[in-house]
Amino acid sequence: MASTDSSTAFVEFDRVQKSYDGETLVVKDLNLSIGKGEFLTMLGPSGSGKTTCLMMLAGFETATHGEIRLDGKEINNIPPHKRGIGMVFQNYALFPHMTVAENLSFPLEVRKLGKSEREQKIKRALDMVQMGSFGGRRPTQLSGGQQQRIALARALVFEPELVLMDEPLGALDKQLRETLQFEITRVAHDLGITVVYVTHDQTEALTMSDRVAVFDDGRIQQLAAPDTLYEQPQNSFVAQFIGENNTLRGKVAKLSGDHCVVRLDETGEEIDALPVNVTREGDETLVSIRPERVEFNPELGPDAHTLTAEVLEFIYMGDVFRTRLKVAGRDDFIVKTRNRADQTRFAPGQKIQIGWLPQDCRALDP
Amino acid sequence: MTDATTGPDHLTGPTPDNALRDADRAEARGGGSGGPGDPVLAADGTPLKQSLNRALRAQKLRALALIAPLLLFILVTFIAPIVDMLFRSVENEIVVETLPRTVAALQDWDYASGEAPDEPAYRAMAFDLMIAAERREHTRVGSRLNYETTGISSLFRKSGRGVDDVGEVYTDQFVELNEAWEEPATWVTLMASEDWQESHSEWVAAGEAAEAADEDFDDLPPRFEVADRIAEILPETAGIYQAFADTIRTEDEESPAEEEPWNVVYQALYDDLSGQLGSAAETYAGPGADLLREAATAVPDFETMTVTDQMIEVDEDWAEPEVWGTIKAFDGPYTSGYFLSSVDLQKTPDGVERQPEGERIYILLFERTLFLSLTIMACCVALGYPVAYLLSNLPMRTSNLLMILVLLPFWTSLLVRTSAWKVLLQQQGVINDVLVWLGIISDGGRLVMINNQFGTIVAMTHILLPFMILPLYSVMKTIPPSYVRAAKSLGATNWTAFWRVYFPQSVPGIGAGCILVFILSIGYYITPELVGGTTGTFISNRIAYHISNSLNWGLAAALGTILLAVVLILYWLYDKIVGIDNVSLG
Numbered sequence: 018m019a020s021t022d023s024s025t026a027f028v029e030f031d032r033v034q035k036s037y038d039g040e041t042l043v044v045k046d047l048n049l050s051i052g053k054g055e056f057l058t059m060l061g062p063s064g065s066g067k068t069t070c071l072m073m074l075a076g077f078e079t080a081t082h083g084e085i086r087l088d089g090k091e092i093n094n095i096p097p098h099k100r101g102i103g104m105v106f107q108n109y110a111l112f113p114h115m116t117v118a119e120n121l122s123f124p125l126e127v128r129k130l131g132k133s134e135r136e137q138k139i140k141r142a143l144d145m146v147q148m149g150s151f152g153g154r155r156p157t158q159l160s161g162g163q164q165q166r167i168a169l170a171r172a173l174v175f176e177p178e179l180v181l182m183d184e185p186l187g188a189l190d191k192q193l194r195e196t197l198q199f200e201i202t203r204v205a206h207d208l209g210i211t212v213v214y215v216t217h218d219q220t221e222a223l224t225m226s227d228r229v230a231v232f233d234d235g236r237i238q239q240l241a242a243p244d245t246l247y248e249q250p251q252n253s254f255v256a257q258f259i260g261e262n263n264t265l266r267g268k269v270a271k272l273s274g275d276h277c278v279v280r281l282d283e284t285g286e287e288i289d290a291l292p293v294n295v296t297r298e299g300d301e302t303l304v305s306i307r308p309e310r311v312e313f314n315p316e317l318g319p320d321a322h323t324l325t326a327e328v329l330e331f332i333y334m335g336d337v338f339r340t341r342l343k344v345a346g347r348d349d350f351i352v353k354t355r356n357r358a359d360q361t362r363f364a365p366g367q368k369i370q371i372g373w374l375p376q377d378c379r380a381l382d383p
Numbered sequence: 384m385t386d387a388t389t390g391p392d393h394l395t396g397p398t399p400d401n402a403l404r405d406a407d408r409a410e411a412r413g414g415g416s417g418g419p420g421d422p423v424l425a426a427d428g429t430p431l432k433q434s435l436n437r438a439l440r441a442q443k444l445r446a447l448a449l450i451a452p453l454l455l456f457i458l459v460t461f462i463a464p465i466v467d468m469l470f471r472s473v474e475n476e477i478v479v480e481t482l483p484r485t486v487a488a489l490q491d492w493d494y495a496s497g498e499a500p501d502e503p504a505y506r507a508m509a510f511d512l513m514i515a516a517e518r519r520e521h522t523r524v525g526s527r528l529n530y531e532t533t534g535i536s537s538l539f540r541k542s543g544r545g546v547d548d549v550g551e552v553y554t555d556q557f558v559e560l561n562e563a564w565e566e567p568a569t570w571v572t573l574m575a576s577e578d579w580q581e582s583h584s585e586w587v588a589a590g591e592a593a594e595a596a597d598e599d600f601d602d603l604p605p606r607f608e609v610a611d612r613i614a615e616i617l618p619e620t621a622g623i624y625q626a627f628a629d630t631i632r633t634e635d636e637e638s639p640a641e642e643e644p645w646n647v648v649y650q651a652l653y654d655d656l657s658g659q660l661g662s663a664a665e666t667y668a669g670p671g672a673d674l675l676r677e678a679a680t681a682v683p684d685f686e687t688m689t690v691t692d693q694m695i696e697v698d699e700d701w702a703e704p705e706v707w708g709t710i711k712a713f714d715g716p717y718t719s720g721y722f723l724s725s726v727d728l729q730k731t732p733d734g735v736e737r738q739p740e741g742e743r744i745y746i747l748l749f750e751r752t753l754f755l756s757l758t759i760m761a762c763c764v765a766l767g768y769p770v771a772y773l774l775s776n777l778p779m780r781t782s783n784l785l786m787i788l789v790l791l792p793f794w795t796s797l798l799v800r801t802s803a804w805k806v807l808l809q810q811q812g813v814i815n816d817v818l819v820w821l822g823i824i825s826d827g828g829r830l831v832m833i834n835n836q837f838g839t840i841v842a843m844t845h846i847l848l849p850f851m852i853l854p855l856y857s858v859m860k861t862i863p864p865s866y867v868r869a870a871k872s873l874g875a876t877n878w879t880a881f882w883r884v885y886f887p888q889s890v891p892g893i894g895a896g897c898i899l900v901f902i903l904s905i906g907y908y909i910t911p912e913l914v915g916g917t918t919g920t921f922i923s924n925r926i927a928y929h930i931s932n933s934l935n936w937g938l939a940a941a942l943g944t945i946l947l948a949v950v951l952i953l954y955w956l957y958d959k960i961v962g963i964d965n966v967s968l969g
Contacts, residue, residue, distance in 0.1 A: 077871075097868070097871040098873075098875055098877075100872075101874070103871035103872065104868070104873075105864075106868070106869060110863070110865040110869035112865050112870075113888065123883070124874050126874075127873065128874055172872075172873075175873065175874060181872075220710075347958055361773045373725075
């Protein structure tokens with residue numbers, strides 16, 4: 018885990034704002050520190066400002082307000098070609114009129130490297146992405162996955178310390194995407210480079226990153242390691258955006274330390290929850306619970322609350338079962354269970370009791 | 384597209400990429416077709432290829448039917464005129480068609496001898512000219528030959544009038560010998576075949592019947608036929624009499640029975656009777672035999688005058704070998720003369736020579752056309768490239784407005800635009816007035832900006848600019864901004880990113896624009912005509928001149944053909960150097 022301490026930060030956004038039209042802010046008061054060697058992912062729905070942040074870092078957009086620092090130096094007014102930041106684009110952006118080797122040679126030529134040095138670096142970069150024999154090809158003769166490998170090699174060939182990736186795997190099919198996810202993390206780790214990675218694919222974000230910054234509405238909603246993000250979402254946006262999630266609406270009935278009781282709006286039933294964004298009794302709240310943390314016919318403590326649920330649908334998915342329940346007036350409550358030999362397979366219409374550990378159920382902002 | 388030789392991706396799996404590669408490999412092995420020489424069969428047992436062709440035939444026919452109207456239109460209005468033009472540039476049948484006897488008589492004559500040809504050539508010319516004059520064709524062939532040697536036109540015009548008198552000296556003597564020679568009927572009796580006389584009598588009877596019934600009678604007299612017996616002993620006379628009869632039949636709609644023959648017919652009769660076959664007339668026993676025998680006896684005592692002398696009397700230019708040399712040089716049905724003229728050469732009786740110093744204009748004009756077209760093309764690239772770049776990079780709303788400005792010239796009449804340039808550029812025009820008013824130039828030193836090459840370049844660049852901008856724009860529109868961004872992120876300065884990444888990708892647009900502008904400008908006519916003056920005109924203006932003023936269509940066709948060839952050669956060169964695949968019009 019990389020440090021977030023600003024004194025050792027490699028990339029730093031300091032109160033950065035961006036507006037295109039002078040009326041609305043696309044990026045609102047962004048503060049972000051990225052440590053050296055960290056793999057940070059900016060995750061968010063489209064229009065959340067993540068790509069704008071990346072473009073400001075790359076130098077293709079200027080910040081309307083605030084400072085962006087790279088290795089301690091302010092870079093707001095440095096043109097992109099002097100920033101020395103590698104970049105990988107979603108559409109690969111390989112120069113179609115050059116061969117693969119010429120593409121890789123380009124950043125070295127503009128840096129006026131000698132021929133032998135260039136060739137050596139190109140070879141190393143191509144080998145790194147396992148495309149060693151493709152130097153003479155044109156980009157159009159390569160498949161999408163191969164093109165993206167070359168694009169990655171080109172962004173790395175001049176040995177930048179920071180590489181930006183703008184949804185690099187967006188145009189690839191699922192299988193290839195997984196392969197490349199693995200490969201990108203491997204290369205980044207091997208080289209010890211800092212990566213800022215933009216995606217709207219949460220799986221990608223969770224599997225690849227050291228830390229994930231979840232963007233929405235021009236702000237970072239939560240910045241945390243993948244497991245924290247998944248298990249301890251800070252607000253209901255993050256909870257719903259990351260992974261599958263059941264939500265129930267209610268009011269805080271009792272609040273004591275790290276435990277609270279929420280009375281559900283629909284039925285008046287009470288459940289146990291972990292207070293996250295609630296401060297006092299009577300607060301409106303949205304409780305969030307992951308489908309795999311729900312237990313059937315739980316054997317919990319004596320004070321624990323359980324809910325009565327009706328099975329609506331039982332879906333066999335191979336490794337897991339999905340059971341859709343009617344809970345507290347809502348019929349989209351999902352429970353996931355592993356396909357174990359002893360796992361009960363419910364029939365529709367069956368009435369069961371469900372419950373969970375209080376710390377798995379988070380009372381968030383409404 | 385994948386390649387069969389590339390390995391599968393790092394982790395193998397049924398990805399589309401891998402599947403594609405598998406398919407490629409299968410194809411490379413010739414899989415799916417069961418190997419060569421073993422055609423795949425369709426379900427009904429016919430070869431698959433055949434079945435496929437059958438299935439596609441209806442589709443092809445439909446496509447053909449759809450383009451048929453356009454195809455026909457193009458054929459009629461474009462291909463056919465071009466073929467006709469190509470043909471006209473070498474076509475030269477008028478000489479051999481109008482002067483067939485002369486062409487034949489000149490076969491053995493050699494211009495290099497330096498002497499005018501012998502009597503037979505003059506005789507042949509007299510006969511040809513007589514017939515041509517009656518048919519009013521002698522001026523056309525005169526004009527044709529006048530393109531090659533000046534003066535022939537007037538020679539032919541004058542001789543067309545004077546050739547009537549050739550042979551008159553014999554006419555008089557024959558008539559003096561026996562007045563019957565003056566009678567058309569005598570000639571008809573002597574020359575005509577029995578068949579003709581029969582159908583002629585019928586025609587006369589029909590005419591009289593029609594007159595009696597007060598009806599219109601427009602039928603032509605029957606075509607004259609010379610009797611074989613007379614053709615044997617008087618071949619020349621028979622030939623020219625036949626021509627005489629045919630000519631008055633078609634030109635005057637008269638029967639030879641009512642017209643006194645031309646003087647050249649008497650000339651021919653004299654020639655025949657005084658020649659080797661003259662003695663044959665003694666044994667002739669057909670109609671008019673007495674008359675003929677009498678003439679044959681008297682002929683040796685006739686006062687003689689060669690046709691040569693008679694022709695020279697008509698016009699002394701006939702003594703010039705030059706005239707005859709020109710006719711001989713252009714006696715073929717096809718000629719390279721027009722093409723030679725187009726490149727400032729001329730076909731003289733001595734062979735191919737350069738035009739005299741003062742008349743070499745076409746090479747100059749071709750060079751000027753190419754030079755001006757290239758300059759205009761270069762100006763269009765220089766002016767159009769930034770505009771196209773701006774157009775493709777501005778936000779939609781702004782670029783639409785700019786696009787309208789670019790297209791504005793398209794919506795204005797060509798004539799109006801050109802005239803506007805006249806108003807702007809002339810010496811008393813807007814630009815000069817402003818410059819004088821600003822004190823930049825003095826009133827006496829007004830710039831000459833029109834009726835020269837400058838005017839042509841300015842006006843044509845303006846007119847052809849959209850043809851450069853539009854293909855450029857359509858190509859630039861397809862270059863994603865991420866390429867330049869990628870280049871900059873890789874460390875390239877703005878200029879390097881532009882020059883090494885953006886520019887090469889816009890080359891197809893430049894190519895397309897250049898071809899369009901160059902080909903359009905090389906054949907441009909109106910603008911150079913209006914603002915080009917004498918130094919700014921193109922070859923097309925000269926072509927137009929030959930089409931509508933000098934009426935030398937052959938030369939116009941040859942110039943046009945050369946222009947077409949130049950364009951095709953340049954197109955081919957362009958394909959070799961840049962590659963036509965690299966041209967994109969959108």
